[in-house]
Amino acid sequence: MSNLDTAAIEMLKTVMEDDFAMLLDTFFEDSLQRIADLKRHVNDRDPEAFRKTAHSLKGSASNLGALTMTQLCLQAEEMGMASNLDGAENLVSEIDREYHAVSRKLETFR
Amino acid sequence: MTAAKPLTVLIADDTKTDRMILESIVKKEGHLVVSAENGVEAIEVYNAVRPDIVLLDVLMPELDGVGAARAIKEAAGDEMVPIIFLTSLNDTDSLVRCLEAGGDDFLSKPYNRFILQAKIKAFSRMRDMHTTMRKQRNQIQLNNDHMLQEQAVAKQVFDNIAHSGCLHASNVRYFMSPLAVFNGDVLVGALRPSGSMLILLGDFTGHGLPAAIGAMPLASTFYGMAHKGFSLSDILQEINQKLKSTLPIGLFCCATMVEMNFKRNYVRVWNGGLPDCFVYRAKAGTIETVKSSHLPLGVVGGKDFKDDSCYLELEPGDRLFLWSDGIHEARNASGEMFGEERLVSVFDKVSDGEVIFDSILNAVQKFAGEGERDDDLSLVELSMVTPNNIAQLQDHYGSTSARGLTEWSLSFEVKAGSFRYFDPLPLLLNIVQSVPSLRKHGGNLYTILAELYSNALEHGVLKLDSALKKSADGFLKYYELRTERLETTTGSVTFGIAHKLTSEGGVLTIQVKDTGDGFNYKKYQRKDGNLTYSGRGMNLLNDLCRRVEYKGNGNEVEIEFVWQDDH
Numbered sequence A: 001m002s003n004l005d006t007a008a009i010e011m012l013k014t015v016m017e018d019d020f021a022m023l024l025d026t027f028f029e030d031s032l033q034r035i036a037d038l039k040r041h042v043n044d045r046d047p048e049a050f051r052k053t054a055h056s057l058k059g060s061a062s063n064l065g066a067l068t069m070t071q072l073c074l075q076a077e078e079m080g081m082a083s084n085l086d087g088a089e090n091l092v093s094e095i096d097r098e099y100h101a102v103s104r105k106l107e108t109f110r
Numbered sequence B: 001m002t003a004a005k006p007l008t009v010l011i012a013d014d015t016k017t018d019r020m021i022l023e024s025i026v027k028k029e030g031h032l033v034v035s036a037e038n039g040v041e042a043i044e045v046y047n048a049v050r051p052d053i054v055l056l057d058v059l060m061p062e063l064d065g066v067g068a069a070r071a072i073k074e075a076a077g078d079e080m081v082p083i084i085f086l087t088s089l090n091d092t093d094s095l096v097r098c099l100e101a102g103g104d105d106f107l108s109k110p111y112n113r114f115i116l117q118a119k120i121k122a123f124s125r126m127r128d129m130h131t132t133m134r135k136q137r138n139q140i141q142l143n144n145d146h147m148l149q150e151q152a153v154a155k156q157v158f159d160n161i162a163h164s165g166c167l168h169a170s171n172v173r174y175f176m177s178p179l180a181v182f183n184g185d186v187l188v189g190a191l192r193p194s195g196s197m198l199i200l201l202g203d204f205t206g207h208g209l210p211a212a213i214g215a216m217p218l219a220s221t222f223y224g225m226a227h228k229g230f231s232l233s234d235i236l237q238e239i240n241q242k243l244k245s246t247l248p249i250g251l252f253c254c255a256t257m258v259e260m261n262f263k264r265n266y267v268r269v270w271n272g273g274l275p276d277c278f279v280y281r282a283k284a285g286t287i288e289t290v291k292s293s294h295l296p297l298g299v300v301g302g303k304d305f306k307d308d309s310c311y312l313e314l315e316p317g318d319r320l321f322l323w324s325d326g327i328h329e330a331r332n333a334s335g336e337m338f339g340e341e342r343l344v345s346v347f348d349k350v351s352d353g354e355v356i357f358d359s360i361l362n363a364v365q366k367f368a369g370e371g372e373r374d375d376d377l378s379l380v381e382l383s384m385v386t387p388n389n390i391a392q393l394q395d396h397y398g399s400t401s402a403r404g405l406t407e408w409s410l411s412f413e414v415k416a417g418s419f420r421y422f423d424p425l426p427l428l429l430n431i432v433q434s435v436p437s438l439r440k441h442g443g444n445l446y447t448i449l450a451e452l453y454s455n456a457l458e459h460g461v462l463k464l465d466s467a468l469k470k471s472a473d474g475f476l477k478y479y480e481l482r483t484e485r486l487e488t489t490t491g492s493v494t495f496g497i498a499h500k501l502t503s504e505g506g507v508l509t510i511q512v513k514d515t516g517d518g519f520n521y522k523k524y525q526r527k528d529g530n531l532t533y534s535g536r537g538m539n540l541l542n543d544l545c546r547r548v549e550y551k552g553n554g555n556e557v558e559i560e561f562v563w564q565d566d567h
Helices: A006-043 A047-063 A067-081 A088-107 B016-028 B039-049 B065-076 B092-100 B113-162 B208-213 B215-226 B232-246 B339-349 B353-368 B390-398 B425-432 B436-461 B466-470 B472-488 B538-544
Strands: B008-012 B032-036 B053-057 B083-086 B105-107 B172-176 B185-191 B197-204 B253-261 B266-272 B277-281 B286-290 B310-313 B319-323 B378-383 B408-415 B492-501 B505-514 B547-551 B556-564
Touching: A006 A047, A006 A088, A006 B016, A047 A067, A047 A088, A047 B016, A067 A088, B008 B016, B008 B039, B016 B032, B016 B113, B032 B039, B039 B053, B039 B065, B053 B065, B053 B113, B065 B083, B065 B092, B105 B113, B113 B208, B113 B215, B172 B185, B172 B353, B185 B215, B185 B378, B197 B215, B197 B232, B197 B319, B197 B378, B208 B215, B215 B232, B232 B253, B232 B266, B253 B319, B266 B277, B286 B310, B319 B353, B339 B353, B353 B378, B425 B436, B425 B492, B436 B492, B436 B505, B436 B538, B436 B556, B466 B472, B538 B547
Parallel strands: B008 B032, B008 B053, B053 B083, B083 B105
Antiparallel strands: B172 B378, B185 B197, B197 B253, B253 B266, B266 B310, B277 B286, B277 B319, B319 B378, B408 B492, B492 B505, B505 B556, B547 B556
16 A cells, blocks of 8 residues: 655655665654654644644655655645544554555665 | 856755755755754844745744745845745645745745756846846946936036026026026026127037037137127137037037127127027017028038128117027927917017016916926027116126226337337237237237337337338338437337227227327328328328327327227
8 A cells, every 4th residue: 555656766866865864764753753743633632733743744755755645644634724633543543554664665775 | 067156045944854855956956055944043044144045844833934934035125035935735825825925936845856956046047137137226226316416516517607697687587497408408698898798598409418518618608708898700600619629410509699789779689590589579569580590509610600690670678589499399288389379379469578478488388287398498588678787797797807808008118229129019919909809800900000110110210201212222221221220219119008898899099109200290181180191101090090190299199990899
């Protein structure tokens, strides 16, 4: 199910050169932090914070070519925008799973 | 590929991953990068570094991109700082807010290296253009300020020159639009030492400073000569020559020049290229026109320039109207020109000459309408009446040296020791010719002085008989005696010369007295006082002088040389 735009990754590698490894590390670090934040916002019932975090995560996921993860984050963003966090817990779990799947794939480009 | 000129790019994004990618792309293009993690930091960095381009994430902690954009645009003033918002393009509301905050463009995620490069290049070019434009605009503004300042100074200088004359004489009324001088209109007026008034209205071709600049030599020539007593023709000749030699081809001066003689109630009018000027006859209430019959000033040089003027006898109270084409060409809202017909009808309607001047102005201004009023209306009215402030006007010139030598007398004695070595004629002629109007009579004056001097010296002081010169031998004898007696003589010749002005010109009186024995002039005297005697150059003197009178023993002679204005 996980989906990665490998052409985008190849292009990033060209642009980043030696910094590509650091970029991956930063993305992993960022994403773990944001997924944890998402869980917290669900528990806090804070749709606005949920929306913002989902938006940020969507942005970096799309930059890393993580197409499915970007889609999931968009859903989460829309949920927060609608101030309806019903089913948000499941969505965050799905994002979490997708993140781990995509990060394993990303590792192979290192 | 690196850009020709590295730019400084501010990247403000709270997501480190995205920031890193942008930084790499921008650096790869050879630009410098400064970064910020939130809106507040972005403003701080902007103010500290003043980057050329700003990339702003919309959603950021502390202060979002929209707030930061507003602050940055405000801080930038009239400098152009392109702001590119980093956002996804699916949120229309936020796009609108970004634009309102001063955003210039958007870049959506995932970032595309080539799109960003293209945007940076485009904005860099736009920024360069803006900077150039701003520089040029400031330069233009500066130049314009400078020009206005120069015009103000030039106008002041010009006013000082133009108003040194008699435009405030009580018989002169004139209207010139405030900036008419920069449309090339010029009006000068002066009293000649004889009391007649000279007025010149000119309209230079073209507009602005080039047109105004020709007015300077015109005015200074006019005043320099008018106060010294030069005639209308002399002044026209001189101005024409000066303009011809100094102005570029195509720049010339349409002009009307008038001389008013209040004592004899006549005017002379010379019109070169200006619209017909009107003579209003007060008694009959009629108008006559004086058409332009000459080329404008500064067109042809030398003998091709004609200075002959039109002579008109006027009655006290008659009026003369001069104008530049500003009146005839004043346009109304529909582009129609005022024209001569309307001008004539103003004269038809009035019953009192006194109101013509204001009626013309009112009619033109009413016709053109307030908003459309042209800035080069020039109107002059000259009344045929001695200005009541003429004494004051003349005093004014008398106090300046510009008037030249007019009323004077001298006594000059040539003594025995000088006869052999010194010819007094050039010196005396030079003094006599310091009266401007006498300059053109130099030839005759020299003849007169030479006759008088040789009579006094040879027949008077040296006692030589002119009869000797009738034979060849006698002629020789005459000159032998002359040389011999010059060595031994103790006599002297005394000149008394005086000049005064009259209403028609002036009179030069020359007295010559010698220490000789004189001769019996009485037997040759006619009833009118002149002599029938043909010796001593008498015929010649009688022709050239109004009066030739011998006095005393005949060792003293007085002549009167009379000159008239403008002939």
